[in-house]
Amino acid sequence: MNQNVRIMDYAIRGTISERADEIEKELLKGEKKPFNKIIRVNLGDCHAVGQIPITFLRQLLATCTYTELLKSSSIPSDVKERAKIILQSCTGGSVGSYSTSSGIDVIRQHVAKYIEKRDGHRAYTDNIILCAGVAEGFKTILKLFKAGVDCKNPGVMIPVPQFPLYTATLTEYGISRIPYFLKESNFWSLDMDHLKDQIKIARSYCFPRAIVVINPGNPTGQLLTRENIEDLIRFAYKERLFIFADELYQDNVYDSKFFSFKKVMIELGEPYNKMECASFMSASKGYTGECGLRGAYIEVFNMDTEVKEIYKKLLNTSLCSPTLGQVAIDAIVNPPQKGEPSYDLFIQEKTKVLGDLKIKAKMVVDAFNSYDGFKCNPLQGALYAFPKITLPPGALKKAEKKKILPDVYYCKKLLEKTGIVTVPGSGFGQEEGTYHFRTTILPPVEVLQEMLKLFQSFHKQFFERYSKYDI
Template sequence: MSTSRLLSPLHLCGKSASLHRHKSAVSVSVRSLLCSENQKSHRMMASYQPSLSIDNINPNVKVMEYAVRGPLVIRAGEIEKELEKGVKKPFKEVIKANIGDCHAMGQQPITIIRQVLALVSYPKLLDDPRFPEDAKERARTLLKGCRGGSMGSYTDSPGIEVIRRHVAEYIERRDGIPADWQNIVIGGGASDAIKNVLKILICPIDGKKPGVMIPIPQYPLYSATLAEFNMAQIGYYLDEANNWGLSVDELQRSITEARKTCAVRAIVVINPGNPTGQVLTKQNIQEIVKFAHKEKLFILADEVYQHNIYDPNSEFHSFKKVMHEMGEPYSQMELASFMSASKGYMGECGLRGGYAEVLNMHPDVRAQYLKAITAMLCSTTLGQACLDVIMNPPQEGEPSYELYLKEKTSVLESLKVRAKMVADTFNSMEGFSCNTVQGAMYAFPQFKLPPKAIEAAKAKNQAPDAFYAFELLESTGICVVPGSGFGQRPGTHHFRTTILPQTDKLKDMLDKFAEFHAQFLKKYS
């Protein structure tokens, strides 16, 4: 063993060096050399400057923001740590109503989904009699579609073929019109699938930056992604007075103004709405399609909440079906529609399963789109397997059907009750107005703030609704997202809250909210 291994700098520097004074002159020399090298190393570390600084990183990353995981959520996490350490608060827990994370808020998994995931993850369970035969058959089908019969293998970049076929069959059942499995691309959640399509649009036109029309209020994935991709965000306001409906006049105003500075390439529509909870009528969708055709826009239809319809007078209509019914030329327009395993009745957010159905894309463009997807290899296989069960659920007569139907119905009926509970509560509070939550998983109420509160917000350099949300968090432990993170008409104040806390906890949350609001008005009036 070498001398340098025997004599470490820890032993040779400082007080411990006295233990070695009896060593030979050679040992002393080695000690001196090692101490010298150690000091030199410290000097080098002290003078080292990182190659990356805030001034030389991607500027697009610096400007992008994602409100649903922003400063309020960071503070909520800090408060949770404080509670764990025994810090006294006027509440016992943080209620994270900021994000549509169903299972985190107490929703139980759908049994058949978790059974299939267990079976494909550990195929020896296929011999276990506790698993129903239809779950085993689904698992065998999935494993057969994997290389080496293992979910640990890479899949084709657009996803496992049999799952893509099941997605197409699901769309056919939903819309009553044919769907080609080769138009299906599976991604790591709808977010991944959406970004893959937006990526194709990054190209200046006639020297102008590309732009995308998005609804205001919008889901911050879009504003964040457009900032990341250095694309122009073109907001069109939803009509709050008309239950967050969409006006063609507003679309025209928005695009006319935007074309002065950018090249408008596409329009995003979120239906059912996030954060607004509205469900578009068929007539509204037809108007959007005609507008997109006139303005030569690619349509991105975010339809991840298509199962979440609560209002008896509302119905989900897919863009694909409406365009098909409208006939040519509308049925020939470019469309990408998106669906996710994260929402609906299943709420499997963490598994990251979603799909895009991409229609009428030029063959040359489609080839480049698919090429870009191959660079990411493939989405997670467990997310794909989860999506498969959603697309290919138990049918009547199969062993799992009755339990599946009971669980699915229970989740959606409970969400329907909670949607009404949330809207009714906010509408009963002074200064609040909240549209009917027709669908999705959120309410986006408007509230009026006293001038004194607005002045206090300015003094803290905060948006007024962010100021309100921070006070709510510190006083009650309830975490919501300020409307300024989604976009809103100037001079209005909103926040987004989920309807996901289980009924008892939601009632408790709303009671605390009402009490806080009364105290807030008293404090700042």
């Protein structure tokens, strides 16, 4: 048994989530609980908690799949035109054929145009790779950094807290993680002095090769300022690091402005505009929330020619990403334009999703900040809140007795008393002695309101009980 596989774990689908599955079954069997349903806010799984699919996207998928719909009057003409263009770019005119391993050509062209429009700088189809989700895409590129003859012990810098799939993949590949902590007291921003210290320490035990940045942050919800991005680029240049820019939540931005790493790299000019970078984006989040379709894209930027060739060879062994996930990406990068029949409904649906998220982002943060012992940074982007909880000493002692981490104990109690499923902060990493949990802001406004009410009363009882606890 491969040890790297054995020790790997993925907190988001860990014990709390498994216990929630059991409870759901117990409820179905009629067992008495202090609640009558499970509220899942552990996964960024938009449709699972009621987000409505974008009609235009679903019509495009259905038409590409069942081409009789090209003749149907119920499908708008702009959808049909797009479907025809995509099908022409599929070998044999069918989404049932393999695409090239980088993806359907015309969709990659649309992605390049979309990025050009976003950044105001050229993007090249040859640099676009369609993939089955960001995790999948990250894994394929990371493989290039695994230990080899020319580097016995590679390391990759990752933020703490961070999306646990990054840690899991590094563990699986036997690559050293070099943690850098986001500064909670300054809105989860980057502290460059700390990064410099961390890489210095790391050089004593490994060879740093790359850095992962998540912007907007998951689970932390911050948006990096342009200045922060510039600092990080300069740092990566000096330390010769490949930049993995997880920009998955670029459409989930509230009040602030998103800058892509590539845009900033280009605008910093020489030598930074020659640096290597990979940027990730997906159909799973944003306003579409199509997690199940497994559609994502990567833009690789300035990748070394020889490495790129090997990268493409590696992609070939996975044949291709699911074509319908690719079509979902097309819907995002080539949306209805003003004057087209799908435009009004599309804008209405998109605005509704993003507008609601903005309301919910504020609602959740405000609520949490009103609880004793809670401190939650404002949510500038992404779909999660990650509040800090100061746990009463009694709770710490109880957790120790039960031999589980205090944040896990808190989240377990929360689940058993209210049915709310969260992820303990230890799953993402947190500074020692601090405790957090992650919740999504995805459920509909009224469900979220109900959840916050349950949460508040649980928290009050928990605090009362464990403040009194005999310590």
